[in-house]
Amino acid sequence: MTNTANIHPLSDSETHPHNQATVGAELKPLLIALLQQLGLFAQATNLQNDANDSDIDTAQLASLLTKHHIGFSVVKHHKQAILQSIHPFIVVPKEAEAFIVQRRNEALESFDRACGQWRAIKFEDIPESSHLFVIESLPSSKQNIRAFSAHLAKRTKWYRPVFWLSLLSSITGLAVPLFTMAVYDKVIGGQAPNVLPSIALGAALALAVLIASRLTRANVLASTSNRFARDLSNLTFRRLLSMPLMVLSRVGISNHMARMRNAEKVRTLLSGPGGAGLVDLPFTLIAFVTIALLSGWLVIVPIVMLLLFYLVMKAVNKYAQSASPTISSDYQNSINELAKNLLQLKSSGETDGWNTKFARQCKENCRQNFLYAKRNGLNAAIAHAMSLLTALVTVFTGIFLVLNQSISPGALIACVMLIWRITGPAQLAFSSSQKFSMMDSAIKQFDRFMQAGTENSELRLDTPITECPPAISFQHVTLRYSADTEPALSGVSAEIEPGENVAIIGPNACGKTSLLLAATGVVEAQAGYVTVNNKNLKQYDPEAFRQWAAFCPAEPDLFPGSLAENLRIAKPDASDDELIQALHAAGGDSLFNALNNDLNINLFNRGHTLLSAVEGSYISLARALLKQSTLVILDEPIANRNPAAKAALLNTFNTLKGKATVLFTSHDQELIQQADKVIILDKGAVVYAGPIPDQSQNKAATDSEENTQNG
Numbered sequence: 001m002t003n004t005a006n007i008h009p010l011s012d013s014e015t016h017p018h019n020q021a022t023v024g025a026e027l028k029p030l031l032i033a034l035l036q037q038l039g040l041f042a043q044a045t046n047l048q049n050d051a052n053d054s055d056i057d058t059a060q061l062a063s064l065l066t067k068h069h070i071g072f073s074v075v076k077h078h079k080q081a082i083l084q085s086i087h088p089f090i091v092v093p094k095e096a097e098a099f100i101v102q103r104r105n106e107a108l109e110s111f112d113r114a115c116g117q118w119r120a121i122k123f124e125d126i127p128e129s130s131h132l133f134v135i136e137s138l139p140s141s142k143q144n145i146r147a148f149s150a151h152l153a154k155r156t157k158w159y160r161p162v163f164w165l166s167l168l169s170s171i172t173g174l175a176v177p178l179f180t181m182a183v184y185d186k187v188i189g190g191q192a193p194n195v196l197p198s199i200a201l202g203a204a205l206a207l208a209v210l211i212a213s214r215l216t217r218a219n220v221l222a223s224t225s226n227r228f229a230r231d232l233s234n235l236t237f238r239r240l241l242s243m244p245l246m247v248l249s250r251v252g253i254s255n256h257m258a259r260m261r262n263a264e265k266v267r268t269l270l271s272g273p274g275g276a277g278l279v280d281l282p283f284t285l286i287a288f289v290t291i292a293l294l295s296g297w298l299v300i301v302p303i304v305m306l307l308l309f310y311l312v313m314k315a316v317n318k319y320a321q322s323a324s325p326t327i328s329s330d331y332q333n334s335i336n337e338l339a340k341n342l343l344q345l346k347s348s349g350e351t352d353g354w355n356t357k358f359a360r361q362c363k364e365n366c367r368q369n370f371l372y373a374k375r376n377g378l379n380a381a382i383a384h385a386m387s388l389l390t391a392l393v394t395v396f397t398g399i400f401l402v403l404n405q406s407i408s409p410g411a412l413i414a415c416v417m418l419i420w421r422i423t424g425p426a427q428l429a430f431s432s433s434q435k436f437s438m439m440d441s442a443i444k445q446f447d448r449f450m451q452a453g454t455e456n457s458e459l460r461l462d463t464p465i466t467e468c469p470p471a472i473s474f475q476h477v478t479l480r481y482s483a484d485t486e487p488a489l490s491g492v493s494a495e496i497e498p499g500e501n502v503a504i505i506g507p508n509a510c511g512k513t514s515l516l517l518a519a520t521g522v523v524e525a526q527a528g529y530v531t532v533n534n535k536n537l538k539q540y541d542p543e544a545f546r547q548w549a550a551f552c553p554a555e556p557d558l559f560p561g562s563l564a565e566n567l568r569i570a571k572p573d574a575s576d577d578e579l580i581q582a583l584h585a586a587g588g589d590s591l592f593n594a595l596n597n598d599l600n601i602n603l604f605n606r607g608h609t610l611l612s613a614v615e616g617s618y619i620s621l622a623r624a625l626l627k628q629s630t631l632v633i634l635d636e637p638i639a640n641r642n643p644a645a646k647a648a649l650l651n652t653f654n655t656l657k658g659k660a661t662v663l664f665t666s667h668d669q670e671l672i673q674q675a676d677k678v679i680i681l682d683k684g685a686v687v688y689a690g691p692i693p694d695q696s697q698n699k700a701a702t703d704s705e706e707n708t709q710n711g
């Protein structure tokens, strides 16, 4: 990945108070050594010759990597991140000197700059408190660096046994043709039946080795491809979660998921009988060499035939591919739409139109699939015919050599048998061309995916002080969701003191939710910035920041599982009492009663939630309150609630006063009235920010809201 992300310079003393002297003293030579180890010698020399003698801090290290178009992530010490690293990386411990580490299969090595050598280290030698500068991609001038191939290259250990087993099985696979030749030439032709037992014994032994090596290879291939697919899935999933929300929503999470599933398709390439056949393809060379040894120039015949085979199959494949079905995505979309709009459709009584549309698509789907199957059948038949033809032409040519007594009849029979060992994998390779193009697009997608920026690409090492309620400041925040729409926030500035309870109000679509999201850092302003405790939000480690901040979205998100599991998403180690207490504080007593006061009750039945949106919102709010955070951000926390639930929430707000900084959006007058401060937004801009305005001003805001809602 090429990192073009903004780097926000942090002094080391800011990130790790103890680091300035220790880490800072070593980072420049360390970076030079890293660049050399990455093969970027020109960059290393440039840095070495840099007139500026002073050393660099972690922020400068990040900007130098960015300057040299080196993709990297700063992550906390994490076993998975280390095990999946493909390049050497820098470890920055909290209270010791930084050093370079590289992974070699499952083992780790640290670079000793004094003697310029790698030395084995243990996983435990990397201090838990370290941050890692994981190098993800090198400048594009290093053409060999493609995320997929780089990961594949790191797994050579897995493929080595496949190579040796394939070689063994290819050599022992010669046993039957050679046995047949020996029987023809020595036993029948040479009238020497006494040699038969020893030839048969040799052939039987070779066959036993062949079977054993094939079986072992099938197992190794299956587990290798599974492990590789698992690796790719883990990588893409972690990547997906670390991407900025706006990037995810622009491309659509389902698209990303589809890419992830696509990357996993690599499994299908290597596993199964098809995979084994493809692996055998390079080893057909052994069969060619044997034919050449047995029959001399006769080997030219299968070579020419194979070229012809290739040309014919290429044309036939193209013809088959031109019929690949195009309707399936429309067909799938129709089914998805139907599932989404079923209620609307049934209530309008308009099912006939859909029936007709669906029947039409079904028919077209069948037609296209039939045509495709027909052409694929033709493809297979021609491939088979070409294999037969290759064998026949070899036999015919070989007969002349036998008649000339240039080769023995046994050698000719062995050659024909060996030809089947060549045409079999070739046939498979041609019939797998679709698989290859699918794999090619999966690999390209994976590479593109791994090049996308993540939140962690920036230098975000600070962890928030979670014990005290924070001060929050919005500084000229302007946020657009896309280039062609009006900004959701334009130049918003507001100050929030520690422990204040702040209501963000205004008409629908004025930017209230966007302001809350900007405060959690899940959406990033294109201009301006948000500070929390006087530090730019972008300086904080996003994971640590969001683990601290309690956020409740306007639309509840429930996950398949029990009530307790849904609540513990916010705090995995929460006790049952804490869960019940949080539900109570969120005003969810009546819901809990309706659920038989059972925390283990499953909220889903066959994948569908059993709760309404309002009921779900109690759980969502309880989840946020469970964190007992000093920063609470709630989007419309009491929309459509019953009076008892509202009273409970008002009570909770009262208890949070001074203990937590609370930001919430609401249209509810009673809740707004209890706030210390209001921020009134209109069309993304602040029209008022301060203590609750007098009744007339307040009424104006409410009127403007009502007008918008009615309008």
Ligand SMILES: Nc1ncnc2c1ncn2[C@@H]1O[C@H](COP(=O)(O)OP(=O)(O)OP(=O)(O)O)[C@@H](O)[C@H]1O
Pocket (backbone or CB within 6 Å): 249, 481, 482, 487, 488, 506, 507, 508, 509, 510, 511, 512, 513, 514, 515, 554
């Ligand atoms: N993910 C998004 N993609 C594109 N536009 C968005 C997105 N989210 C919000 N918007 C747009 O940004 C503007 C502000 O939306 P926002 O949800 O912040 O307003 P709001 O005041 O919270 O509205 P409401 O009171 O209806 O919840 C709206 O015009 C909305 O259409």
